[in-house]
Amino acid sequence: MQIDDKITEGYVILCHNKTEEHVFIVRTLGPAVECPKCGSTALSGDLATDFVRRKRNGRNGANGANGANGANGQDRTAASS
Numbered sequence: 001m002q003i004d005d006k007i008t009e010g011y012v013i014l015c016h017n018k019t020e021e022h023v024f025i026v027r028t029l030g031p032a033v034e035c036p037k038c039g040s041t042a043l044s045g046d047l048a049t050d051f052v053r054r055k056r057n058g059r060n061g062a063n064g065a066n067g068a069n070g071a072n073g074q075d076r077t078a079a080s081s
């Protein structure tokens with residue numbers, strides 16, 4: 001289970017069951033989150049930590065790509081000569 005997004009209504013939770021995927025919204029993160037469809041639970045602290053980490057990684061990844069683009073431009077000029 002993981003937090004997919006944070007919206008004005010609360011948190012969008014994504015539940016990965018073995019065969020299905022459930023999406024539901026919770027207004028606030030209590031001590032634990034329970035999927036209304038399959039009843040599986042997860043600790044809100046774990047979900048929040050994972051959510052923050054993924055957001056941070058995404059930003060770092062974008063910065064790295066920008067640096068690579070600059071290097072590619074130089075390589076292209078050198079290769080054409």
Ligand SMILES: [Zn+2]
Nearest residue numbers: 015022035038
């Ligand atoms: Zn579920």
